[in-house]
Amino acid sequence: MEQFKEAIRLVFSPDKELWQIIGVTLVMTFASTAISCALGIFPGIFIGSRRFRGKKLLMKILYTFMGLPPVVAGLVVFLLLSNRGPLGSLHLLFSVEAMVIAQCVLIVPIITGLTASAVALKYPVIAETSKGLRLSGWKQLLLLLSECRGALISVALTGFGRAISEVGAVNLVGGNIRFKTRVMTTSIMFETGMGNFELAIALGILLLTIAFAVNFIASTFRRETDDYA
Amino acid sequence: MKKILCTALCLLFALGAFAGCAQDTGATTTAAVTTAAPPANPVLRCSTTTSVNDSGLMGYLEPLFEAATGYDLQITSNGSGAAIELGRTGDTDVLLVHAKSSEEEFVAEGFGVERIPFMYNFFVIAGPKDDPAKVAGSATAADALKKIAESKSTFISRGDDSGTHKAELKIWDAAGIAPDAGKDTWYISSGAKMGACLEMASQKQGYVLTDKATYLAYQGGLDLNIVLGESDDMKNTYSLIACDPDKNTGLNTEGAQAFIDWMTSDATIALIAEYGKTEYGEALFFTDM
Numbered sequence: 001m002e003q004f005k006e007a008i009r010l011v012f013s014p015d016k017e018l019w020q021i022i023g024v025t026l027v028m029t030f031a032s033t034a035i036s037c038a039l040g041i042f043p044g045i046f047i048g049s050r051r052f053r054g055k056k057l058l059m060k061i062l063y064t065f066m067g068l069p070p071v072v073a074g075l076v077v078f079l080l081l082s083n084r085g086p087l088g089s090l091h092l093l094f095s096v097e098a099m100v101i102a103q104c105v106l107i108v109p110i111i112t113g114l115t116a117s118a119v120a121l122k123y124p125v126i127a128e129t130s131k132g133l134r135l136s137g138w139k140q141l142l143l144l145l146s147e148c149r150g151a152l153i154s155v156a157l158t159g160f161g162r163a164i165s166e167v168g169a170v171n172l173v174g175g176n177i178r179f180k181t182r183v184m185t186t187s188i189m190f191e192t193g194m195g196n197f198e199l200a201i202a203l204g205i206l207l208l209t210i211a212f213a214v215n216f217i218a219s220t221f222r223r224e225t226d227d228y229a
Numbered sequence: 230m231k232k233i234l235c236t237a238l239c240l241l242f243a244l245g246a247f248a249g250c251a252q253d254t255g256a257t258t259t260a261a262v263t264t265a266a267p268p269a270n271p272v273l274r275c276s277t278t279t280s281v282n283d284s285g286l287m288g289y290l291e292p293l294f295e296a297a298t299g300y301d302l303q304i305t306s307n308g309s310g311a312a313i314e315l316g317r318t319g320d321t322d323v324l325l326v327h328a329k330s331s332e333e334e335f336v337a338e339g340f341g342v343e344r345i346p347f348m349y350n351f352f353v354i355a356g357p358k359d360d361p362a363k364v365a366g367s368a369t370a371a372d373a374l375k376k377i378a379e380s381k382s383t384f385i386s387r388g389d390d391s392g393t394h395k396a397e398l399k400i401w402d403a404a405g406i407a408p409d410a411g412k413d414t415w416y417i418s419s420g421a422k423m424g425a426c427l428e429m430a431s432q433k434q435g436y437v438l439t440d441k442a443t444y445l446a447y448q449g450g451l452d453l454n455i456v457l458g459e460s461d462d463m464k465n466t467y468s469l470i471a472c473d474p475d476k477n478t479g480l481n482t483e484g485a486q487a488f489i490d491w492m493t494s495d496a497t498i499a500l501i502a503e504y505g506k507t508e509y510g511e512a513l514f515f516t517d518m
Contacts, residue, residue, distance in 0.1 A: 083432050083452065093432050175429055178388055178418035179411045190420045193307055194390055195314030 007201035014206075017179075018199070022206065025183040028096055028170070029163045032103035036163075037156050040108040044115025044155075045144065049123040059116070065109035070102075074169030077102040081173065094175035099183070102169040107159040114158060118151035119144065150221045157218035165211055267299040273484035275304050276313075276321035278392055279422040281467065282306035284442035284513055286504055287325075290492075293500070298487050308391025308422070316340050316470070319477025323485035324470040325492075327440075328392035332468055340477075341470040347493050348501055348514045352396055352463040355427065355444055356382075356436040356456040364436065364456045371404040373457045378406050381415040383435030385426050388418030392465070397438045400462060427451055440465050442513035445505065467514070469493070 010018065047058065079085050081093040081101070092098045126147055130140040145152070167185035174181035176190055184207045191200040281287055282304065291302050305315065309328040313335050315321040324341070326332060335341045354373050356364060362382040367373040377384050387394035388410065401408060410418035417435065419426050423443040430437035431451040444455065469492055471485035491497055498516045505513035 094429060175425070176420040178420055180417070182420065186420075190389070194311045195318070 003197045003201060006198040007205065010198060010202035011205050014202075018202070020179060021182055021184055021187050021203070024096065024181065025164060025185075028099050028103065028183060029160055031096075032100045032107060032163045033156060033160045035100065036104050036107035036111050036159050039104065040111030040159075041115050041152065041155075044112040045119050045141075047112070048116035048119025049127075049144070059113075062109055062113045062116070066113045068106060068109065069168075070106055070166050071168035071172065073105045074102050074172035077105060077169070077173050093173065094177060094181060096174070096181055098173040099170045099181060102173045103163045103166065106166065106169060107162055110162060111155055111159050114155040115152065118148055118155065122147050122151075154218045154221040157214050157221070161211055161214045161218070164214070165207065268483065268487070270481050270484060271299060271301050273300045273302050273323070273481050273488060274321045275302055275323050275325060275488065276315040277304055277306050277325040278309045278312050278327055279306045279424070280327065280393060280440040280443050281325055283422070283424045284440075284446050284505075286442070286501070286514065289504055290497070290500065293497075294488065294491055298491060300484055300487065302488070306422075308387065308389040308394065310390030310392075310394075316472045319472070319480065322472055322481040323488050324472070325467060326392060326470070327465055327467045328395050329466065329468075331392075331395070332470060336470065339475065340473055342473050344468045344470050345489060345493065346466050346468045347498075348516045349464055349466045350441050350514050351459040352393070352438055352465050353441050353444060353455045353459070354436055354457040355430060355439055355451075355453045357434040358452070358454050360454075360456050362436065367457055367460075369403075369460050370400045370438070370457065370462045374400055375404045375406065377436050378404070378408065378415075381413075383415050383417065383430075383433050384408070385430045385433070385435050385437040386410070386416060386418050387423070387426055388420050389422075391423075393423060393438060393440060396463075396465065400438070403462065427453070442505070445509045445511075445513060 014022070047055065047062075077098060078093065080087050081090065081098055082088055083093070092101070122144065126140065126144050129135075130143060135143065165185065167189060170181075170183060171186045171189065174183070174186065176182050176186040182190070184203050188200045188203045188207070191197070191203070275287075277287060283306070287304050287306075291304065294300065295302055305321070306312070307315070309326040309331065312321075312324060312326050313328070313331055316324050316335060317338075317340050324332075324335075332341070332344050336344050352370070354364060354370065356362070362377045362380040364373045364376050367376065374384075386397060386408075408416040410416055415435075417429070417433070419429055421429065423439060424447055426437055427439055427444065427447050428451070429435075431453050434452070436456070437453075441455075441459075444451075469489050471482065471489060472480050474480045474482045501514050502512055502516055505511060
């Protein structure tokens, strides 16, 4: 009970180190979500709106990668960035950059897959409208983006939720270094292991709050687009 | 395509069944060796430090202890701080740790029955092969850390309240330096276990204080050397502590005592003194007993 009181106190008056951990977490999460969206949305639109040979197989592979176990992604990125690995000369292991790379490996397939499903739903109508209005390719893309904006925001937030709550991959490639690569999830593991339950509980409450808020907003956008559909 | 999948699946099952059989025969042979009658409460929880577990010592002793006494030893390994904390919360029966001041505090608070120091080894400082801070040849560990701090060479600290971390802080104290992980960018507080810290030191080409046993167990994959070996301020003593049943309920006190008796018996001490000689050419742990 004492531990809970202390944890609640920490939630409402975070100390410098707690702020720092939250800061690193948000930087990592925003960066990986933004990069993943930049890399994943356009392939998703392409896959969702075009018919081509091997599309079914591609979708299957995509869905498989959406369920990629995080530690495996962490392991692969670790081996790539290790001094003995092919990208060792970049000296990126145990840095926030390495964590962002691992997160992108996990999130890009999710963004691409979800975008493709959302676009596939809307595209037939948009294609018809564009034909009727004789819209050029670019205008058609703009129309598609505008029609799917709710779904796309929800896709991005899903990626964000995944990134902020993931622990296995970032622990492996980030190394949980204090004041550098320690994020909320790795911090909870570490503090629990040390028996510092107050800080672990406080971080847990904050992480839950952020994750719930993000998912709440995501589902609101999802409903909005469903209504229009 | 389907045929290939089917064959692959069948093969997998066959392999699984085969592995199962192999395990079964293994179990029966171990059972045949077992002479001791199973104790009334056979599950014994032991909380130990990563340095003992990572060195492979417990993996070597566990089956022998189980065969001799009939107990089912369940080992968890954490930094000494966390390992001792499990004793406070009643989540373990016996401790095998190496953090003298925390151990004394634990016993003084009544959580532990008695602190029984029974084996030791030495901490060493491992670092890059070219030794940029010129640590080699330092008289003491404190001198070595001074050189590392002055040259601002990368230093990996456990930073996890473990026995090794406490030993490191004590040496910094002796050197009259208090590195700050927030400001000193060369000082990395990793929060990782010993093996992971060694890997990190190797990757970042930094220095690290480590117990020799873990270093020897990991050295094959590391791009590091021992730059400073055994000096007087780097002795590392391991103790056994049975958790006090007056403080927590549900403890296996008989099991804890059986474990301590077995670990400190002449036969086991001889086994510990031999451990590592065939694999590393030297013993990893020493005993005074």
